[in-house]
Amino acid sequence: MPFIPHTHADTESMLTTLGIESINDLFDEIPADIQCDGLPDLRDGISEMAMQRHMSEKAHIDETGICFLGAGCYDHYIPAAVWDLTSRGEFLTAYTPYQAEASQGTLQLVYEFQTMLASLTAMDVANASVYDGASALAEAILMAVRINRKSKSRRVMVPSTLHPTYLATVESIVSHQGISVESLPAEDGVTPMLKAKLDNAVAVVLQQPNFFGLLEDADTLTEHAHAAGALVIGVVNPMTLALLKPPGEWGDNGADIVCGDGQPLGIPMASGGPSFGFLCTRMAHVRQLPGRIAGRTQDKDGNDGFVLTLQAREQHIRRAKATSNICTNQGLLVTAATIYMTLLGRQGLKEVATACVRNTHQLVDRLTTLPNIEKRFTGHYFHECVLDFPESTVELQQRMLKQGILAGHPMTGMFDEGDRAMLVCATEARTAQDIESYVQALADG
Amino acid sequence: MPFIPHTHADTESMLTTLGIESINDLFDEIPADIQCDGLPDLRDGISEMAMQRHMSEKAHIDETGICFLGAGCYDHYIPAAVWDLTSRGEFLTAYTPYQAEASQGTLQLVYEFQTMLASLTAMDVANASVYDGASALAEAILMAVRINRKSKSRRVMVPSTLHPTYLATVESIVSHQGISVESLPAEDGVTPMLKAKLDNAVAVVLQQPNFFGLLEDADTLTEHAHAAGALVIGVVNPMTLALLKPPGEWGDNGADIVCGDGQPLGIPMASGGPSFGFLCTRMAHVRQLPGRIAGRTQDKDGNDGFVLTLQAREQHIRRAKATSNICTNQGLLVTAATIYMTLLGRQGLKEVATACVRNTHQLVDRLTTLPNIEKRFTGHYFHECVLDFPESTVELQQRMLKQGILAGHPMTGMFDEGDRAMLVCATEARTAQDIESYVQALADG
Amino acid sequence: MADTIFDKSRPNRRATAQRVDDDAVEGLLPRNQLRGSPPLLPEVSELQAVRHFTNLARKNFSIDTHFYPLGSCTMKYNPRGVHRAAMQDGFLKRHPLTPSSHSQGVLGCLYELQEILQDVTGTSEVCLAPMAGAQGELTGALMIKAYHADHNDDERDEIIVPTAAHGTNPATASMAGLIAKEVEVDSEGDVDLDSLKRVVGRKTAGVMLTNPSTCAVFERRIQAISDIVHDAGGLLYYDGANLNAILGRARPGDMQFDVLHLNLHKTFATPHGGGGPGAGPVGANERLAPYLPTPMVMKSDQGYQWLEQTERPKSIGRLSAFMGNVGILLRAYAYSLMLGGNGLCRVSEYATLNANYLMKRLSDAGFHPAYPDRRATHEFAISLRREAKETGVTAMDFAKRLLDYGFHAPTTYFPLLIPECF
């Protein structure tokens, strides 16, 4: 009975106190016809040792080699301190910080996190996380519709350069509130200014860098959207903001809502989750922000302390009228990200971003010197780039895996001849030698 | 400058406070002719990321497969909680608990450890660790000579069934105090009763189970030694004491000093160190015990607390007259062992020991059904056994490694035809399938 | 003054070991796309960072340090072995878009977890993608909508929730574009059938319940409720928050629920993490299974594979960029291996024993259970109404005072229909 502390004597004495014969008696309110007789189809439990052996075998099967795959999840180096600290029992096993007196550690940390995120994005406020980047975008759209009620529109314009699974997630979630998601076409991998398209849109989404790794003209697009009365929702990779103009400064007035995925900030790739989604906005819109928000306050003796604030937005108070149904969020990942951003700091995160740009450019330069490999688009790219190969990239991927290289993300179905295109990425964790191995493996076939 | 917090401004302002121009000035008391100009032969520092990559490469080279090697270091399963807790900063980075007020955690833990060890060995007191099992035996011998001053002898009898590197360590350390270490011969792998040999010995050492995995007749040997006026020093594997008669109960009065290596108690093999040595004795001899001892006491308000006790034995107080020169010990490993013993508990440790016995017997049974493989000795063995193979076991070892099996410890030089003998071991971590793999690999050649 | 990490920062200080060679990006990125002023990130040494966050951690209560008798939250021990199992490089360093040919390890774990959860809940298919209970609820609500839409039953825009329901239930209804209709609970904690019959009708898309209910008692008339709702053409959603109470005793599928979510961060002991992450897998019976979200894991001759939208035309679609909180799923899987069928059954036995025992001891000490004639399930509610009236000491005061003794307080003031609920 793993984890059950009861001895036989404990159980007996508890039953005596309760005046019953057996634990079974306690279930006598369950109608007999719906009672089941245990879980006979499941195997019996095993020891921690046996479980660990099994899990290690599974984990070992999947070691796949040097990662040049990005597409929304990135292989960054994570300082050891990040998870050593995040795994401390007091972070790992604490409950949601509703009881402020028992949760000052988590609350102060979330407050610091919000401060960092707001500053990275150049927005006023950030929340304590939502599930992931894709669902954050869905929440951002719902939020925009609530904020921009006066526009009376429920049309949201989304560029076709947006991450495809973000789009899919948005569609599953927001369509049920009568919101229509419409696509902005792309030219040469970026979103051109199409004023007409923006007419009568409640909001415009803009991913920077976009799914193809390219830089959109965020300033102009923001201006156009605002001119059309639409709100601007920025979808960003927070790591890139150490170098790139933050969405809060796009155009004259900046984006209105900013969201994205926090995975690049110290979160292992781990098959894509858990990571966390973040959401930032202007102070004017804070009451439309879903999720928890930590605030700083003073107790009756004037001592500083931290609490959850503006809880009247949330489901446990506002119920059907809440800004969202989110309850459990991705707190532990926020803990990791906060420690990561602290360890990297102002200068370190900039160096990571710089190395990502440089390494990807080096990779692309090296690959495009090989025959028949070309960049698909002409614009500036950050740390991902779409390359056209002379063969099916799904097959190429398999071939490269045999040589210990995860070569990139095949773009099958993304555009014409997408099956010969691949999105490649080289983070700061890739060495010059890793890049040479890629080239070599390609050459060796 | 990893880990140096100073900014340029910090340094400048500190120099100003000091009224000097540069940090160099602070070294002006070092005579110029012995100053060196930096460390030009060393490479420049690298980042944590680069260090980690390098260390991972090194670590990966050495993964060697399924371990059937014991010989003083054992592949036991370690519950995850052991090192998760041991790695907490407050255990890992605490200093020696000299300031009791700042060290109640470590002191209480050591107190609990001592209680467990004393009970496992059936002795009265245990210390807070020495370096390892081999050096613990050297300390035990020095201690025995101090205790048994009245015997006037400096002859210590050591069985030839003792772990050979324990013997080597003892010889390096104790011979400088005029102690002579003499060998007791073995018969069929165990130490026969040779009363004559014990005459005029200050102490007799007895390893149980011995280096060959065999059970010595500890009761009789203890009686003979005591009858001859010699102290008995038991060298034991603490894990085995969950099943075996503890040294405190050997013969009529039990051993006088008990030592051994704590590695089987939750310490990774880790190339043999760090582990820890333990030392237990009778209360009458406690003042001859080297190393730290934690005790329980009360503060002036009557609250329980823990302190280092009997410090007058130690080098920082007694200097040249101390019981030992030991200062830094193996505290963190004691932490791990204490957590391990707590998690396994009374029943769990017994199950581990039982599984070790059973698995090794299964391995031996399976192997000795193969042609030309035989047990070398006839006695009862615990979880190690010497087998004779039809070929050089050094070569066999290499061959088996190619098949992912670390087959055992070649006994080259240990006795006649030792080059065809091998000491094998199967702990609780070995499955029936592991054992079959061994047999299969042998058969496949 | 609280000492935040920003108070500790100094210009140009840093944790230098975390440096990366930073050749400039001159020319690689256009000037007008670059950031002007640097972000307000901390500037501290590595030791400052380690010490700051170590000391922040020490300010929290947690399961590893304190007893947490929180109702509704299922605060179990979070096994360290499970954490270790999930934190292996082979799992952590796996990119989510690695081809399934090279992902058989993790896919195998997920597939087996799907099967285990099907068994435990009595459903015919399980999707692991939802990232918490509330997302599981949304999934269920959207599946119910999709089912009715698929059957051209377009008027059903109401979902019934008991007054005592958790806040996520009505909030989910709104997010799904449904209208939450409340139904009363009687004085014994069961749903009032008359009240139910009054609200149920041809606009009823479904009902959301948990059983044991949020009143912490077993809903005895579940069969009647299910008949009433099903007869009216509605579907039954099971909120899995309280599954711990009935593991191996009664399965939501056998109670006629059509769709449900589980909270793995409750029943399967994954850590609450100071607020998250969780995982809220959704299971469905044959009727609703086609609408489950994607991706799911299937097993074929080529091994395990992702089942995507294309193969599931009726699926409500994706809920996240990749496959939800895989790391949490792996923990739940490892936990379920350690417990096995026999261990899972014992969980509900001993949770129930503990709750009934504590309720008895508190009753004997003079406190008043909210439903004195009912069994406790894995939890129970006490009403401090009398204490508040007689002494002015409220549930809130009791809660704060417990903190002084080193206990995290129970869930207070939930459900709201129990006065001064503790």
Next chain:
Amino acid sequence: MADTIFDKSRPNRRATAQRVDDDAVEGLLPRNQLRGSPPLLPEVSELQAVRHFTNLARKNFSIDTHFYPLGSCTMKYNPRGVHRAAMQDGFLKRHPLTPSSHSQGVLGCLYELQEILQDVTGTSEVCLAPMAGAQGELTGALMIKAYHADHNDDERDEIIVPTAAHGTNPATASMAGLIAKEVEVDSEGDVDLDSLKRVVGRKTAGVMLTNPSTCAVFERRIQAISDIVHDAGGLLYYDGANLNAILGRARPGDMQFDVLHLNLHKTFATPHGGGGPGAGPVGANERLAPYLPTPMVMKSDQGYQWLEQTERPKSIGRLSAFMGNVGILLRAYAYSLMLGGNGLCRVSEYATLNANYLMKRLSDAGFHPAYPDRRATHEFAISLRREAKETGVTAMDFAKRLLDYGFHAPTTYFPLLIPECF
């Protein structure tokens, strides 16, 4: 009442996840060799264990939580990255007797560490086996003895230590069967040369010194000392406790020391671990290198290999069952890679800057440095004699009061020759 783990135990309770199938051993072991009554090991659940030790940890001061201005102990930040690097399965699961053919990873690390330490200390060979400073000292003392014995110089049974020496120095002398002879320190903290000349002679096996000395000042007349001792046929032992102060500035080898130990748990930032483990590698010049203990690591055409006693006939032999504290050595190696030659030099610069700065600030605040006319090295001593005399407040009182403010106190009453030393 202290709540020990035994107070929490209950008969037959256990952490069941740690069970092992336990078929009986009937017949495998003789009855009369079996234990009668079970040992007093705790009987608790896994959560009880985790909570107990988590809460014990929380009672400690540590570098990760508090500032530790301890002199002599070199309380650096212990990099988490280094801990992680050493805690990899590839290192942890390696059996010490694995053939060197399959140990090239770890042997390579150790070999390079030997080379780094040779460079840092200016010695010609380094053995990594000693498991702490005191074992390093013993090694050195035994090597000195072995050298004299080898040269048939049998009368040398005295070793000279300054009065201010660390307790391990005289204790080591005794363990090595040598007699510790004390030599005075003058009012400026340097060894008194007259006193030295008086004790030195044909019975002198050697002298044990650290530089900077335990008085926390640099021994300026080190050349003279070395000449006096060497001229008398003695050898010089360097206690590496204070190497942090002179990294890249002055090397013990260049100061004519013949043999030395380093404390990797000081200078190379491996954690103190609440009392240990450490590592005390020993380096020697060409004269003493043949006496170094075994095993050491050598490099040949076949890769890295263990150098054993057989290849080193003059070696003083083994000090441990295997190869000392390899896990600590790996940490020191990883640390030295991160710092590099340039980083190691900066360590002594900034440690010295900090100590001098703090000494100045405390002097300005009215405290009295033990050697007011000397530079601080990486540490300094204050004498609270005046405060104790005038106010009755002793160094011990100051130490305890600092604890109240969340600072671990400095090393007090060491060295003993400085009154009320702080």
